[in-house]
Amino acid sequence: MDFKHEMIQFNDDIPIKLYNGKVLSKEDPNHINTITKHWHSNIEIFYIITGSIDLWVNSEKYELGHDNLMAININEIHSSQYKQNGEGVLLQIPYEFVKIYYPNIDGISFVCNSTLKSEDGNKYSKLKGMLKDLECIYNERKDGYILKSYSLIFDILFELVTNFSISKPDKESISSRKNLDRLTEIVDYIKDNKKLDLSLEMVAEKVNLTPQYFSKFFKKYMGISYIKYLNSLRLESAYRELINTDLSIINIAIENGFSDVKAFNKLFKNVYGSNPGEYRKNKKG
Structure with a gap:
């Protein structure tokens, strides 16, 4: 589901x-x-x-x-x-x-x-x-x-x-809202541009933060590094295309922002236990 x-x-x-x-x-x-x-x-x-x-x-x-x-x-x-x-x-x-x-x-x-x-x-x-x-x-x-x-x-x-x-203390609510507003801006931008060559520095500049502060802020409140989060979004989008379309694996990898097929294959196998080609064949087989 x-x-x-x-x-x-x-x-x-x-x-x-x-x-x-x-x-x-x-x-x-x-x-x-x-x-x-x-x-x-x-x-x-x-x-x-x-x-x-x-x-x-x-x-x-x-x-x-x-x-x-x-x-x-x-x-x-x-x-x-x-x-x-x-x-x-x-x-x-x-x-x-x-x-x-x-x-x-x-x-x-x-x-x-x-x-x-x-x-x-x-x-x-x-x-x-x-x-x-x-x-x-x-x-x-x-x-x-x-x-x-x-x-x-x-x-x-x-x-x-x-x-x-x-x-819940009042100060906690206020602080949480402020952080969530900033996180919402950051995550919305990442989601909208996840298929591009989206460096940490580019996102930090977009939300007016230094790369160092942005990296710490993101890890603190998301519990995951920026690059791992970005790759998880790309993988989720690529998975849907792998299962629901006949696009080539090369096109899926590139169109979803992966640097090359090798990087896509490695991440996909780590999560799903087999490479994209084998996984697609088993699903449709």
């Missing part, structure tokens, strides 16, 4: 985005093994029923396996990598929707991670049950399903606010 970054298009009938079913299937032709660092103004809940996934949130790595659940806060920088086929539910609730019914959302953050050893696993049971119910109700779409879906969304939010929220 292909997860979109930052700009989330929500379901037409209810104000959420719900991914469900076999969200970890590598047999899906649109499957992407690794989702690059990104953020968005949504509360995001991962519930892994079976299978496993690695999540990085603010540079911390978490391994979610059987019956694990984790919530990601609004504007937290995160990425993911699917490890083992399975089933799960991914729910995204937009900030604007939550803000209407819970105006204090800016003053709290959620600590909701069932993998933490200090956590009581029992307190997650209700939340897991509601996520399963929401998936079932929405998939079946029986008469009145929208009413029940709204009810479950509010129940989920109530559970998060009541049992998983902590107060």
Whole structure:
């Protein structure tokens, strides 16, 4: 399943985005093994029923396996990598929707991670049950399903606010917004120009920072070096073209900003376990 970054298009009938079913299937032709660092103004809940996934949130790595659940806060920088086929539910609730019914959302953050050893696993049971119910109700779409879906969304939010929220200092919110505004400018520019010969110095100049400060700033808040992030964006774009088009591997490599085919092949093999030609043949075979 292909997860979109930052700009989330929500379901037409209810104000959420719900991914469900076999969200970890590598047999899906649109499957992407690794989702690059990104953020968005949504509360995001991962519930892994079976299978496993690695999540990085603010540079911390978490391994979610059987019956694990984790919530990601609004504007937290995160990425993911699917490890083992399975089933799960991914729910995204937009900030604007939550803000209407819970105006204090800016003053709290959620600590909701069932993998933490200090956590009581029992307190997650209700939340897991509601996520399963929401998936079932929405998939079946029986008469009145929208009413029940709204009810479950509010129940989920109530559970998060009541049992998983902590107060957030005002200064932290202000500092976070300032850094996110700068990161947004940087990342938007990189995404728009990732297929060009985009040096660190060029991006630093664009956002009026010295190369040295830019390099430290980017690594501190993204948890990854500039060049690794750039290459991950290029690889993600190249993967889609490899699977969904008949373009030659040379064209895919060059058109996506790689210096040559050798560099593309090496990075692709490190991530997907085989070179692009073999991978394409196996997918289409």
